[in-house]
Amino acid sequence: MQKGFRVRLKHVDSGKNLTRFERIQHGVKRGRNRLQRLKAMALVASSSSEIESPVLPGNGEYLMKLVDRHSAGDVLRHLGHRQLCDALPQSSCKDSCEYLYTYGDYSSTQGILASETLTFGKASVPHVAFGCGADNEGSGFSQGAGLVGLGRGPLSLVSQLKEPKFSYCLTSADETKTSTLLMGSLASVNASSSAIKTTPLIRNPSQPSFYYLSLEGISVGGTRLPIKKSTFSLQDDGSGGLIIDSGTTITYLEESAFNLVAKEFTSQIDLPVDSSGSTGLEVCFTLPSGSTKMEVPKMVFHFDGADLELPAENYMIGDSSMRVACLAMGSSSGMSIFGNVQQQNMVVLHDLEKETLSFLPAQCDLL
Numbered sequence: 056m057q058k059g060f061r062v063r064l065k066h067v068d069s070g071k072n073l074t075r076f077e078r079i080q081h082g083v084k085r086g087r088n089r090l091q092r093l094k095a096m097a098l099v100a101s102s103s104s105e106i107e108s109p110v111l112p113g114n115g116e117y118l119m120k121l122v123d124r125h126s127a128g129d130v131l132r133h134l135g136h137r138q139l140c141d142a143l144p145q146s147s148c149k150d151s152c153e154y155l156y157t158y159g160d161y162s163s164t165q166g167i168l169a170s171e172t173l174t175f176g177k178a179s180v181p182h183v184a185f186g187c188g189a190d191n192e193g194s195g196f197s198q199g200a201g202l203v204g205l206g207r208g209p210l211s212l213v214s215q216l217k218e219p220k221f222s223y224c225l226t227s228a229d230e231t232k233t234s235t236l237l238m239g240s241l242a243s244v245n246a247s248s249s250a251i252k253t254t255p256l257i258r259n260p261s262q263p264s265f266y267y268l269s270l271e272g273i274s275v276g277g278t279r280l281p282i283k284k285s286t287f288s289l290q291d292d293g294s295g296g297l298i299i300d301s302g303t304t305i306t307y308l309e310e311s312a313f314n315l316v317a318k319e320f321t322s323q324i325d326l327p328v329d330s331s332g333s334t335g336l337e338v339c340f341t342l343p344s345g346s347t348k349m350e351v352p353k354m355v356f357h358f359d360g361a362d363l364e365l366p367a368e369n370y371m372i373g374d375s376s377m378r379v380a381c382l383a384m385g386s387s388s389g390m391s392i393f394g395n396v397q398q399q400n401m402v403v404l405h406d407l408e409k410e411t412l413s414f415l416p417a418q419c420d421l422l
Contacts, residue, residue, distance in 0.1 A: 059218065059239025060178030064117040069231055076334075076374035078228045079383055079396065082116065082304025083335045093265070093298070093390060116302050116395055117225070117234060118199050121173055139184045140168055142209045154186060162193025175238070183215055205301070206264030207407070218242075219408040223301060224419035225399045227368065232420040244404055244415050252361035253413040256405070261293025266405065268393065268412060269359035270297045273312065275319040276352030282312045287391055297391040299403070299412065305336075306370075306384045306394045313337075313386035320382055323352045329379050336381040342373060349373065349380055356393075363414055369397050 068078045140152035152168035166188040172181045185201070196202075204211035205221070213221055222242040225234045244251060257267035270287040273280050286309050289296035295309075308316065317338045321328060326349065329339040342349065351367040373380035383396045402422075404413040 059237065059241035060175045061241055062119055062175045062236040062238075063233040064119055064223070064225075064236055065233055066226075066228070067116055067118055069233075074374060074376075075228050076372055076377070076379075076381075079304060079372050080335050082228075082396075083385070093300070093303075093392070116304065119175075119203050119236065121175065121203075139210055139215075143168070156186060162196060163191070164188035164196070165190040180216060183212070184210070204264075207258075207266065208264040211264070213238075213405075213407070220404065220406050222402050222404040224402045224417055224422050225301070225395055226419045227399050228372075228396060234419055235422045242404060244402055244413065248415060251413050251415045252358070252363050253411050254358035254361040256407075256410045256412050257289060257296070258410075259289055259293055259296060265298040265300075266412065267296045267298050270356060270391070270393075271359060272357040273308075273316060274353075274355040274357065275316060276323045276354075278319060278323075279357075280312070280315045280319060282315055286312050294389055297393060299393040299398070301395050301398065301403075303392045303394040304383075304396055306397050307387035307390075307392045308384060309391050310386045310388050312391075313384065316384065317382070320352065324349070326380075329381075334377075334379060334381050336383070337385050338382040340380050342375065342378045342380055344378065356397075361414065365397055366400065366416075369399055372396075 066078075068081055073081070137152075140154075143152075143154045143156065153166070154168055155163065155165045157163040164186055166186055168184055169187040170182045170184045172179055173183045173185075174180075188196075188201070205213050208214060216238060218239040220240075220242040221236070221238045222244070223234065223236045226232050254268055257269055259265060259267050267289055271284055272282050287295070287297045307313075320338060324340055326340040326342065329341045331339075340349070349371075351371045353367075354365050354370050356363045356365065370383050371380060372383050383394075398414075400417060400419050402413075402415040402417045402419075404415070406413070
C-alpha cells in the first residue's frame with residue numbers, strides 16, 4: 056500500500072542569474088495573466104452546469120522531475136479509465152480515450168488519455184492516468200514536458216493517488232535550493248505544535264478544482280483594516296472568494312481591500328512613494344542611498360480560525376541597486392489569490408479528509 060513520497064521541486068527561474076526582486080518581477084508577469092485565466096475559468100464554470108474544468112492552467116512556477124515506466128498494453132487499456140475519460144471537458148471514448156483540452160491562456164493539448172507507472176523519487180505508482188499529448192500548443196507547455204495537477208478535480212495527480220494529505224514547502228525566491236512536495240503519510244506535521252494555524256477548505260461547486268479559503272480580514276502594523284467581511288466571500292453564482300495557489304507568484308486582493316492595504320502601508324512606512332510604475336508592482340517606496348534595510352510593519356491575514364502572521368520577506372521585497380522596495384501584492388476584481396511568495400518558508404498542508412489547510416513555519420531548504 057502506498058505510504059507516501061517526497062518530490063523535490065525546482066523554481067522555474069532557478070539557475071538564471073536573477074536577483075530576488077527580478078524573480079518576483081518575472082513571476083508578476085506570469086501571475087497577472089494567470090489571475091485573469093483563473094477568474095475566467097470560474098466565471099465560465101458558473102455560467103454553465105455542463106462545464107467543469109478540473110485542471111489548473113499552464114505557465115507554472117515549480118518544476119517536478121517524473122520518471123515514467125511504460126508497461127506493454129498499459130495505454131489506458133482503452134476502457135480501464137472510463138470515469139476519468141468522461142471527466143474530460145472534450146473527449147471521445149470509443150476504441151481509445153481521445154481528448155482536446157484547452158487552457159485559459161489559449162494553450163491546448165490534443166492526444167490520448169493513457170496510464171503508466173510513474174516514479175516520484177524512489178516511490179513508484181502504477182496506473183496513473185495522464186494526457187499523452189500528440190499536439191501541444193502555446194506557452195503553457197514551454198517550461199516543462201507537461202502539467203502536474205494538484206487540484207481537487209478527478210483528473211489531478213492528488214485525486215488519482217487517493218492520498219488524503221499532501222503538503223509543500225517552498226523556499227525563498229532568491230534560493231537556488233529545491234523546494235519539497237510531500238504526499239501521503241509523509242505530509243503530516245507535528246500536530247502538537249502551537250505554531251500550526253489551521254483553517255477550513257471551502258468547496259465551490261462551480262469550480263471544484265480550486266482550494267478556497269475563508270479570509271475574514273487583514274491587519275497591517277497592528278491595525279485591523281476596515282475591510283467588509285463579505286469582500287472575500289464566495290458568491291452563490293461561484294464568483295468571488297479567495298483561493299490559495301502555488302502557481303501564482305504574488306497575492307492578489309479584491310481592489311477595495313487592496314486599496315486599504317496600500318493606504319495603510321503608505322501611512323506606516325516613512326519613505327517616499329515610488330510612483331514611476333517601472334517595477335510592475337503597484338505599491339513601491341524609494342530607499343535612501345546606500346540603504347539595504349527598512350522598517351516594515353507586520354502583516355496578519357485573518358483566516359477563519361487562523362491568524363497567519365507573515366514574515367516581512369514574504370510581502371516586502373527590495374532591490375538596493377534600484378533603490379526600491381515594493382509590496383509583493385496586487386489588486387484584482389472578482390477573485391482573490393493567496394500566492395506563493397506569501398507561502399514561502401512554511402509547510403502548507405492540505406488535509407482533504409478533514410477539508411482543512413494548515414500553515415506551519417519552517418526552513419524549507421532544510422527539509
